Amino acid sequence: MDPSSPTPIVVAHPAHSPPVYFAMVALEQALRQAGYAARLVDHFQAPRKVQVSIRIGGFDRQVRDIPAEGYRLLRGQGGLPWVSVVARDDAGAMYGTLELAEQLRRRGSLEAVPETQGAARLGFRALKFNLPWSSYRMGEPMTLHMETCRQHAFWLALLDMMAVNRFNALTLWNLHPFPYMFRSREFPEACPFNDEEMKQWQALFRFIFRAARERAIEPYVVWWNIFVSPSFGQAHNSVSGVPTDGIAPGDTSELVARYNRQCVTQLIDEYDDLAGIGVSLGERMSNMTPEQRQRWIEDVVIAGMKAARRPVKFIHRAPFTADPVLLRQALDRAQLTEAVYVEYKFNWSHGHSTATLAITHDVSPRPPGTPPKIDDRYWNPPPASYRMAWMVRNEDFFILRWGEPSFIRQHIARNSHDYVAGYFVGSEGYVPAREYAHVAHPHRTWTYAFQRQWLFYMLWGRLLYDPATPDAVFEAELERRYGAGVGRDMLAAYALASRMPLRLASFHGATWDYTLYSEGFLAPYPSLGLNDGASPFISIDEFIDHRTLDPAMVNIPDYVKALADGTALPDGSITPPALADASEADSRQALRLVQRLRGTPGQRPAEFDCELDDLETWAHLGLYLADKIRGGVALHTYRTRGGEAVKESAVAALQRCVGHWNNVCRITGGHYQPVPYFQRQGVSLMFAWGDWTDQVERDVQIAMNA
Structure with a gap:
């Protein structure tokens, strides 16, 4: 096709869908590169004849069998449109439009785009992102990212990457998020910021959550327990106001419970785009029995959720010193109406190891050198009130790029049982924000750390969505970045070296x-x-x-x-x-x-x-x-x-x-x-x-x- 004489086409799409609008940017660019001059119109204003149609919903046979987040690319039968993307929801339409753009880049023309379909193998595909403020791990490895993580441009770049790679959940983790997100109505002394500073923090979080939703990504806030803000701790002489990197006693007073309960409710009520919350119990609970820890979560967190004006989804980290029966009973009693995920660390902090579940997060007393046990009572028998989500942590390579698709496929094949909703992928000791490892150099063409490790995220995201995604997709991306003739050898070298x-x-x-x-x-x-x-x-x-x-x-x-x-x-x-x-x-x-x-x-x-x-x-x-x-x-x-x-x-x-x-x-x-x-x-x-x-x-x- 002659790029100096572009072919005019009409692309009809649902203008009311922010996720589709996001994907249309990629499609429009791919069309331009392929020699088309696209006129983008909303379906309601579209002419009778369009060359590309993107459609959400409907009752015909083309749509009714498509699962959530799924799509179909269909060819016109002897006429127009040449290509249609059909889906049952915004996420599926976004993924289908991104797939069309990718196929167009690979094949060069709309006529060459084949019919295909996509469906999510796992419905929960989350990125674990530890925030550098009120951080679980401490010191310079966290604080050097503070400025970057307050920039809107960083979050747009991260969320763009996540959407393109089919991640659908962003989980933000820190010790105690509340004083950064609002001034408590009942405990204003917990917030250390003045009104202008508070306004800036709230604008940041609202921006992140809204931008995530516009890319079909659900945002979650996850924290550890029992903590309060340092300013609350000083005002009320609470030991839980002192940050700790590890396990320590916590403040189990009714005052601290009431403060945290009210914060849970206010968090949900103030952030409409927040999809869910999550808890990790144990770090400041060493002075409590397993029964007391679980009861605290019920009386504070779950009670705070139920007091909010709307339901949200819930992540409960599998407790590392508790009987799983206690967790099951608590979640059964809660009768939450939205999805509940129990997060379980796959091979503790080193998920990039063997694809066989060998150990889990367990600090129960045991002889020195004895590996932690695996307690299958979290999923055996299959739970009724929640589903499991594996946490695949990366604490093993922060600098070097990594990519081994066969490991990820094997991991999913072995571990995506019926009781498994999906995966988290991320780190505790590493924040993929500021590029701090690579020296200034002409070949440093990226801005953020996660962009250096682009293949890591592409492999995990795309394969969690569809483990059958062929290597040809990743080879094509390598050739898009580095030119023809390198894709197959480079992906093979990546896999072998990784x-x-x-x-x-x-x-x-x-x-x-x-x-x-x-x-x-x-x-x-x-x-x-x-x-x-x-x-x-x-x-x-x-x-x-x-x-x-x-x-x-x-x-x-x-x-x-x-x-x-x-x-x-x-x-x-x-x-x-x-x-x-x-x-x-x-x-x-x-x-x-x-x-x-x-x-x-x-x-x-x-x-x-x-x-x-x-x-x-x-x-x-x-x-x-x-x-x-x-x-x-x-x-x-x-x-x-x-x-x-x-x-x-x-x-x-x-x-x-x-x-x-x-x-x-x-x-x-x-x-x-x-x-x-x-x-x-x-x-x-x-x-x-x-x-x-x-x-x-x-x-x-x-x-x-x-």
């Missing part, structure tokens, strides 16, 4: 947030094995003496013992040598693909090489993991059975690790700067790969001195 953190987190079991940081090979607070006290870096001794997370994986001591005893391992076991071989094979293939991609002809955007650098970094970390496993097996074998040749093998493997780590430092040192990783209980830790080279070399000395 298996490194999954393998490490599956092999080196971890629990809460800072017990593992896979891209840095750190475990500041080791949880399921040895802590040698030397540094946060995972030493070879800590690596050996550690439990696995994936039940199919065999740790180094058990493998060495089985080999020495001649004991057969269970069928399906993944041994350390097999894991090492797989990590090396994938990493070397990723490096070959990266080298081939760097040699592809044609001009590429500056960001292309930056993404390849990340994949190359992951590949060298994968080689490091492989040789560290081999070094650990050889070193433990030498310590238990002797043999100088075995010791030499351990030393050689760990010396190769030094070379792999040096390659990581060489690549990352040029475009990533030291970043604040965490600040907790008076301890701060900055991160850069080069800061840990001495610990990598220390492993060699440990083996040599064995």
Whole structure:
């Protein structure tokens, strides 16, 4: 089609639908690029003949079987319209219009767009976003995002990304949101802001919630308990006004209960666009029994909801020290009329590990090194008053880009049972707002951190909507960004390289947030094995003496013992040598693909090489993991059975690790700067790969001195 002579067409759409209006921007751009001059008209003013029709609702056979959030793209039968998007609701019409725009970009003309349909596999597809004010985690990793997160432009960009990627819920988390959102009618002393400051905060939240609704995204506010604002705490001498990064006693007085109850009601009443609220109980409830905690949620939060002028949806985090029966009974008694989701941490804070549910969030007393239990009473028997929603946390890679579609598909296939409504995806220790990791550079073409990690969000969002979405969709997006001829190899390299953190987190079991940081090979607070006290870096001794997370994986001591005893391992076991071989094979293939991609002809955007650098970094970390496993097996074998040749093998493997780590430092040192990783209980830790080279070399000395 000749772009200098565009083809005039008419696009009829429902002008009353903000989500469709959002998607029309993408469609109009795609039409222009394909050589069409589109005239956009509302259906009520449209001429009889239109070339593209977008329609919501109706009683004909084209619509009645379409599920919520679903759509159909239909071809005209020998006439007009050429293409129709039909849906039963605004969200489906938005997704269908976005799909039409995507198909048009890939195929070049409306005539080439095929008939297709879409339907949401999971109805709840949420982003977990921790706000940097009144934050759960504290210090510079949070506060450096304060300014960015108060900018309307940031939230528009984030919500645009979410809508395009089919996320339909934004959950905003912090310790105590209320004083930032309103001045309590009964307890005005709880708010530290003057009238002008309060007006600005309220304008921000109203803007976020309205913009979310305009993109078919439901906004939620989620908080921890029992907290009050610092100003309330000072006025009433309440311990709950002191922020805490962890579990501590709370103020269980009737005054604090009344304050929180009134805040729940006022929050719902003041924000009409708010879709729901959520609670996490436990952090300031250590002085209460499980029964008392659950009763407090009923008497305060649920009672506050029922006192509001309208019902809202409810998220209840699965309590980590309570009997699930108490939660089930409480939610059954509540008889809430809107949807209720029980959020359950999948493999605690390290969801990017194995797709098998191996542990959950549980701090009940247990012997040291013993993994937390899985209590299936949350879903067995299937609940009547709520549905489960898995929380897949990312506390393992904040800097490097990641994308492994087969892992996400496998995760959904294994875990999307009838009692599961969907997933949350997000972090506790990382806010994807201000770009603080990458140095100023010509190839830094993005503004916000989440834009650097665009494929992570695209894969999770699109595959939660439809796990059957083919790799061709993601390959096409890579080619749209970086030019023809790179999509297949680049997605393959992404998938191969991105298996490194999954393998490490599956092999080196971890629990809460800072017990593992896979891209840095750190475990500041080791949880399921040895802590040698030397540094946060995972030493070879800590690596050996550690439990696995994936039940199919065999740790180094058990493998060495089985080999020495001649004991057969269970069928399906993944041994350390097999894991090492797989990590090396994938990493070397990723490096070959990266080298081939760097040699592809044609001009590429500056960001292309930056993404390849990340994949190359992951590949060298994968080689490091492989040789560290081999070094650990050889070193433990030498310590238990002797043999100088075995010791030499351990030393050689760990010396190769030094070379792999040096390659990581060489690549990352040029475009990533030291970043604040965490600040907790008076301890701060900055991160850069080069800061840990001495610990990598220390492993060699440990083996040599064995």
